[in-house]
Amino acid sequence: MIEKEVNPHFEDFLFDWSTKFQFLVGGYGSSKSYHIALKLILKxxxxxxxxxxxREVYETIRESCFSLLEEIITDLGLENxxxxxxxxxxxRFPNGSKxxxxxxxxxxKLKSINNISIIWLxxxxxxxxxxxxxxxxxxxxPSLKLHMILSTNPVSKDNWTYKHFFKDEQNNRFILDDEELYEKRTIITNDTYYHHSTADDNLFLPESYIEQLDELKDYDPDLYRIARKGHFGVNGVKVLPQFEVAPHDEVMEAIRRLPNPIKRxxxxxxxxxxxxxxxxMVVDPNKQYLYIYWEYYKNKMTDDQTAExxxxxxxxxxLIRADSAxxxxxxxxxxxGFNMRAAKKFQGSRLQYTRKVKRFKKIICSDQCKNTIRxxxxxxxxKDKNDKIIPDEFNIDPHTLSAIWYGLDDYEVSDLKAPLERYRKMLSRRR
Known part of the structure; x- marks a missing residue:
């Protein structure tokens, strides 16, 4: 008989081996790693x-997983x-488990292991x-039921863990809405036990630690989302914060009503x-809105196949404005027979084109343009090694953004700084 006080939110998890996969995601200090280690020992x-x-790097295991397991074994009085x-x-366990x-x-070194029935990542x-x-x-x-336990702090939705266990928009694959998990806290579906936790679930944490996590909200919202809330999301500074998605019919109706649309x-x-x-795309020059309503997105196509x-x-x-490279x-x-011409490219054009797109007050994309949205x-x-933004480099290679760059070649979006500069010059002349 082993008696051990545990956090109530993990009680069911400790003894639930009904699924092949167990995916635990949560904020800092939620005690998910501790309860996985305890679960392994009991099993x-x-x-x-x-x-x-x-773990990804072997040298990190000694001070993390191994140390944690050793600590629990000692705490249970089983070190002998x-x-x-x-x-x-x-x-090594007395019954031959290891x-x-x-x-x-x-x-x-993975190739030499055999008869593994449980893996903890x-x-x-x-x-x-x-x-x-x-x-x-x-x-x-050959005979035992197989289990894989995966634990992580939430990262970007671009990470494979999110795409594999929640949503992969590129491949149109949906498994579970992460917002539903945050609400329900535990869900079993698709032979996977999902478990979400935060520091609030760890009754053994000092209040001062939770206060430190709360303070992140004021100076590091990305880390606050990860560490305190335990939510997947976007890590870093968005290039196009004004980007939004709307139903295709609404986008087309908005375009139809424009008095002087500019099509590109x-x-x-x-x-x-x-x-x-x-x-x-269509530009509304009056409101400075950009509408995106149609996309073509394919690779491994020869020019003649694409032309067809x-x-x-x-x-x-x-007129198609295309990559001059x-x-x-x-x-x-x-x-x-295509009406195509090269868009201008020059030193610093990536940065200039990006700034141009960022000047639109809204970028409204049809929900049918799945790859553009993704x-x-x-x-x-x-970011560079000093954690500073690189203004013309991104977390992925966005081909749809490049297409937008070229399509907007020789169109200028009003720069909000320009009227301010003119106003300053007028004042200086009056003086």
């Missing part, structure tokens, strides 16, 4: 199993029965998706890992 005392504990061996790092530890930075968002799939292949046993088409070229992206798929542009005669491709389309809704700036 391996009950059944003879081999469990594998994994369960042996914690430092070299090689291993925990816990072994590996790092994904040394993948060759600590900080799973740091592990690459290919590593996750490799570990799935190592999870096998832009195209970015791609083939293997990048994409051919074409965007149809977009032949409607030959019929409409619409591909003069041969532009010439091909021209020779095949790329631009949560697009953020890259």
């Amino acid at each position: 391996l005392l009950e059944e003879k199993r081999t469990a594998l504990v994994v 029965q369960i042996k914690c061996v430092v070299s090689p790092m291993q925990i 816990i072994i530890f590996k790092g994904m930075d040394k993948p060759a 600590e900080e799973c968002s740091e592990i690459k998706y290919a590593g996750f799939k490799e570990l799935l292949g190592r999870l096998r046993h 088409v832009g195209m970015d070229f791609g083939f293997e890992t990048s994409y051919n992206a074409i965007i149809r 798929e977009i032949k409607e542009f030959k019929e409409t005669g619409e 591909e003069p041969k491709t532009i010439q091909f389309y021209k020779q095949n 790329e631009l809704k949560n697009l953020t700036y890259k």
Whole structure:
């Protein structure tokens, strides 16, 4: 008989082995790692199993997962029965169960392990998706039920953990709405036990620690969302905070009502890992709104195949402004009856084009433009080693943004700073 006081929000989790996957996400100090470690110990005392504990970097395991398991074993008074061996790092149980530890930075060592029936991926968002799939292949046993436990603090929605266990918009795959998990706290679906926790669920935390987390709201909202709320989201500064999505019919009706719409088409070229992206858009010069209502987005297409798929542009005669880095491709389309010309490119054009797009008061995108939404809704700036924004580099390569750049070539959006500068000059002349 083992008696141990635990946090109430984790009581059901400790003894629930009904699913293959158990995905725990939460804020800092929520005690998810502690309860996973306790759950493992209880299970391996009950059944003879081999469990594998994994982090991305092997050297980080000694002071995290191994130390935590060792602490719990001592706290339970089982240190004379369960042996914690430092070299090689291993925990051995009296019934023959054992816990072994590996790092994904040394993948060759994974090939030698056999009969693993439980795997714990600590900080799973740091592990690459290919590593996750490799570990799935190592999870096998001739008779025992298999389990994989994944724990993480929430990161960007671009991370594979979010795409695999919640939503992958690019591949039109939906598993669970993360907002539903935040509300219900635990959900079982698709052979996965989902568990959400925050510092409020850890009754053993000092109040001062929670106060520190609360203070993040004032000076680091991104970290506050992750550490205090335990929510997935957008990490970093959004490039286009004015970007919004609207039903297609509403977008088309708004365009129809414009007194003097400016229609534009832009195209970015791609083939293997990048994409051919074409965007149809309309500018409302009065309100300084940009409407995006149609997209084409494909890769691994030869020019003749793409030309066949977009032949409607030959019929409409619409001018396509395209990437000037591909003069041969532009010439091909021209020779095949397309009205296409190269958009200007120059030193610093990426930054200038980005600033131009940012000047729109609103960017309203049709909900039918799935790839545009995926790329631009949560697009953020890259940062340098000093944590400063790089104004012309982004967290992904947004092909639809490039198409918008080219489509807006030679169109200028009013700069709010310009009237201010004129006003200052007028005042200086009067003086």
